[in-house]
Amino acid sequence: MGKNRLEAFSDGVLAIIITIMVLELKAPEGTEWGEIKKLLPDLVSYMMSFLFIGVYWANHHHLLHLVKKVSAGIMLANLNLLFWLSLVPFATGWVGETHFDSLPVAIYAALLILNAVSYTILQETIAACHKQNPELAVIMKAQSRKGIVSSILYAVAIPLAFLEPYSSVVLFFLVTIMWLIPDKKIEKVTAGD
Amino acid sequence: MGKNRLEAFSDGVLAIIITIMVLELKAPEGTEWGEIKKLLPDLVSYMMSFLFIGVYWANHHHLLHLVKKVSAGIMLANLNLLFWLSLVPFATGWVGETHFDSLPVAIYAALLILNAVSYTILQETIAACHKQNPELAVIMKAQSRKGIVSSILYAVAIPLAFLEPYSSVVLFFLVTIMWLIPDKKIEKVTAGD
Amino acid sequence: MGKNRLEAFSDGVLAIIITIMVLELKAPEGTEWGEIKKLLPDLVSYMMSFLFIGVYWANHHHLLHLVKKVSAGIMLANLNLLFWLSLVPFATGWVGETHFDSLPVAIYAALLILNAVSYTILQETIAACHKQNPELAVIMKAQSRKGIVSSILYAVAIPLAFLEPYSSVVLFFLVTIMWLIPDKKIEKVTAGD
Amino acid sequence: MGKNRLEAFSDGVLAIIITIMVLELKAPEGTEWGEIKKLLPDLVSYMMSFLFIGVYWANHHHLLHLVKKVSAGIMLANLNLLFWLSLVPFATGWVGETHFDSLPVAIYAALLILNAVSYTILQETIAACHKQNPELAVIMKAQSRKGIVSSILYAVAIPLAFLEPYSSVVLFFLVTIMWLIPDKKIEKVTAGD
Numbered sequence: 195m196g197k198n199r200l201e202a203f204s205d206g207v208l209a210i211i212i213t214i215m216v217l218e219l220k221a222p223e224g225t226e227w228g229e230i231k232k233l234l235p236d237l238v239s240y241m242m243s244f245l246f247i248g249v250y251w252a253n254h255h256h257l258l259h260l261v262k263k264v265s266a267g268i269m270l271a272n273l274n275l276l277f278w279l280s281l282v283p284f285a286t287g288w289v290g291e292t293h294f295d296s297l298p299v300a301i302y303a304a305l306l307i308l309n310a311v312s313y314t315i316l317q318e319t320i321a322a323c324h325k326q327n328p329e330l331a332v333i334m335k336a337q338s339r340k341g342i343v344s345s346i347l348y349a350v351a352i353p354l355a356f357l358e359p360y361s362s363v364v365l366f367f368l369v370t371i372m373w374l375i376p377d378k379k380i381e382k383v384t385a386g387d
Numbered sequence: 388m389g390k391n392r393l394e395a396f397s398d399g400v401l402a403i404i405i406t407i408m409v410l411e412l413k414a415p416e417g418t419e420w421g422e423i424k425k426l427l428p429d430l431v432s433y434m435m436s437f438l439f440i441g442v443y444w445a446n447h448h449h450l451l452h453l454v455k456k457v458s459a460g461i462m463l464a465n466l467n468l469l470f471w472l473s474l475v476p477f478a479t480g481w482v483g484e485t486h487f488d489s490l491p492v493a494i495y496a497a498l499l500i501l502n503a504v505s506y507t508i509l510q511e512t513i514a515a516c517h518k519q520n521p522e523l524a525v526i527m528k529a530q531s532r533k534g535i536v537s538s539i540l541y542a543v544a545i546p547l548a549f550l551e552p553y554s555s556v557v558l559f560f561l562v563t564i565m566w567l568i569p570d571k572k573i574e575k576v577t578a579g580d
Numbered sequence: 581m582g583k584n585r586l587e588a589f590s591d592g593v594l595a596i597i598i599t600i601m602v603l604e605l606k607a608p609e610g611t612e613w614g615e616i617k618k619l620l621p622d623l624v625s626y627m628m629s630f631l632f633i634g635v636y637w638a639n640h641h642h643l644l645h646l647v648k649k650v651s652a653g654i655m656l657a658n659l660n661l662l663f664w665l666s667l668v669p670f671a672t673g674w675v676g677e678t679h680f681d682s683l684p685v686a687i688y689a690a691l692l693i694l695n696a697v698s699y700t701i702l703q704e705t706i707a708a709c710h711k712q713n714p715e716l717a718v719i720m721k722a723q724s725r726k727g728i729v730s731s732i733l734y735a736v737a738i739p740l741a742f743l744e745p746y747s748s749v750v751l752f753f754l755v756t757i758m759w760l761i762p763d764k765k766i767e768k769v770t771a772g773d
Numbered sequence: 774m775g776k777n778r779l780e781a782f783s784d785g786v787l788a789i790i791i792t793i794m795v796l797e798l799k800a801p802e803g804t805e806w807g808e809i810k811k812l813l814p815d816l817v818s819y820m821m822s823f824l825f826i827g828v829y830w831a832n833h834h835h836l837l838h839l840v841k842k843v844s845a846g847i848m849l850a851n852l853n854l855l856f857w858l859s860l861v862p863f864a865t866g867w868v869g870e871t872h873f874d875s876l877p878v879a880i881y882a883a884l885l886i887l888n889a890v891s892y893t894i895l896q897e898t899i900a901a902c903h904k905q906n907p908e909l910a911v912i913m914k915a916q917s918r919k920g921i922v923s924s925i926l927y928a929v930a931i932p933l934a935f936l937e938p939y940s941s942v943v944l945f946f947l948v949t950i951m952w953l954i955p956d957k958k959i960e961k962v963t964a965g966d
Binding site for chain 4: 587634
């Protein structure tokens with residue numbers, strides 16, 4: 195019961211975050227091919243963040259699927275995660291408009307780390323009140339391993355942004371692709387959906 | 388369970404896509420009839436895209452209605468479809484603001500094809516893990532036949548946009564009207580809703 | 581099943597319509613009382629439309645509550661209603677920004693009539709496939725009677741807008757207040773919610 | 774049944790309110806650290822309102838969790854609460870853009886009081902038709918006590934805004950933190966979620 199509403203509210207917020215980013219793609223006034231070329235950085239940053247939020251939605255979905263009870267702590271940790279995710283549209287717009295300049299890209303990377311940390315806090319809060327749930331443990335272990343790799347790559351992307359910002363962007367995409375590859379272990383546990 | 392949340396998230400994203408397009412209809416500063424006339428292209432393109440997204444919502448609804456399990460592949464194919472649908476507000480704004488100029492109309496048509504292809508990918512992904520579901524097969528067959536006709540007409544609309552962009556717009560409306568006519572075969576299968 | 585998703589999609593669209601109107605209330609740059617006074621027309625038109633959409637949500641809720649099956653016709657009639665409701669934010673912005681000028685107010689009234697007609701079409705479509713449902717008949721009868729009164733008053737508001745636009749605005753509020761007063765007959769039927 | 778849709782609509786509106794505030798955070802055109810510094814007041818006011826809406830969502834969640842039937846009065850009181858909450862993004866934008874100037878901060882405080890009053894009206898309306906529900910009484914008592922403290926502090930924040938607006942902002946954060954601390958009594962009652 196309580197869980198349903200937590201999921202519904204999170205789905206609502208995530209659906210809005212993922213969709214309002216498209217408002218940054220302003221319709222050009224001209225009607226030439228050149229206009230589309232000028233929009234390319236905005237399009238790339240939009241796709242990058244769309245995939246990023248999409249992955250978080252899927253992970254959130256798997257994580258909450260096995261949650262049995264929602265404590266005040268879980269609600270708080272979830273709200274904290276939604277807060278940092280809600281800043282992604284801002285960072286996406288900045289990165290796109292400045293054509294992947296160093297500082298915006300570095301701040302984008304830092305924001306992704308803050309999101310990863312918030313997700314870990316949510317995981318730990320859930321784990322603390324679901325101690326005897328082997329299926330949840332499987333999902334968390336699979337997600338944690340990938341989460342550590344992601345955070346390391348995001349951390350590398352911060353200094354890299356000041357040398358080669360496009361390399362940082364490639365890193366962001368690589369991390370997201372890693373998450374998009376279906377995970378056999380999670381698939382097995384959630385097969386009964 | 389998992390399906391409910393996939394539907395809820397998709398409904399949220401589709402509801403936002405269909406509604407934020409109205410933000411392109413800026414309230415005019417004047418108070419004369421002429422102001423409404425100037426808004427006409429924006430109104431027409433809004434109505435065109437509203438119906439387009441509405442049809443996708445209805446088809447998505449029928450398709451997922453008979454889905455039994457949600458694999459990682461289905462989630463991915465669904466996310467891919469939502470991505471291309473989320474670009475419709477951008478193309479709608481461009482088409483309206485430029486009063487149906489050739490290039491924007493051609494790109495709009497190309498975007499509709501990309502959406503049709505993404506929908507087909509979603510169908511195939513669902514079909515691959517629901518092999519023995521005769522009702523789903525009926526729905527898919529009815530949708531596929533119409534889908535092919537739609538894609539052909541959208542493809543015709545691309546070169547046509549450089550000769551007679553308004554004819555392409557007429558084609559877009561014709562395709563949508565074809566979808567809006569209730570399909571007897573789908574009605575029969577989903578009668579138990 | 582099918583009904584749940586129709587309600588969820590409608591709730592999503594209505595929630596977005598009711599909320600994006602607040603984006604018209606631009607934060608003033610100054611910090612004086614005068615700024616708030618200048619916003620007054622926008623605030624009044626926002627409140628007027630917020631209540632209008634709120635009433636539609638409540639009526640839609642009561643109407644669909646007793647619906648048993650969702651046909652393609654009902655989905656179409658519902659989509660049609662959502663289309664006209666989605667134009668309310670545009671009309672609201674125009675009315676507010678022009679400080680309740682004649683033409684915008686008349687068009688606002690015309691839009692409310694189009695919404696009332698669309699709602700009636702939805703009712704009739706639902707009635708056509710729920711012939712033996714006495715509870716639904718009670719709700720529809722109560723809503724239809726008020727609906728006719730509303731449409732007459734909205735029709736009066738159109739010519740009135742060119743003489744005394746503020747009187748039309750008063751009419752809009754009166755109609756909404758009429759709807760906000762709980763209806764004993766509907767209450768009785770839906771008491772088992 | 775009826776309750777589900779009331780919750781779904783409220784969740785939708787709250788999710789949109791909490792998320793559209795981020796649209797106020799305009800991506801800066803420059804790429805220097807100074808740009809982020811300039812955004813600081815907007816960021817602080819966004820975080821303040823995000824937490825405020827988040828707390829309301831959680832309280833609304835606990836309150837409605839034990840509601841058994843939804844009367845027309847409850848729907849009205851809920852709509853009234855949503856109206857005042859929907860003005861928070863406007864006040865947030867004003868407070869942020871004017872760097873916490875006196876009048877905007879005072880109006881922000883007044884709006885928070887109006888929200889608290891609307892919440893109390895919703896509580897009383899629910900209490901009036903759920904007279905024999907001891908669990909609901911526990912939740913309401915816990916929320917009411919905190920609600921009175923909040924309103925007093927918000928009332929203090931109004932005159933304070935004309936002397937030391939930043940102190941008012943500190944008060945807003947203190948009130949929110951008070952709500953974020955999990956309440957043992959509510960936790961016990963809702964433990965069975």
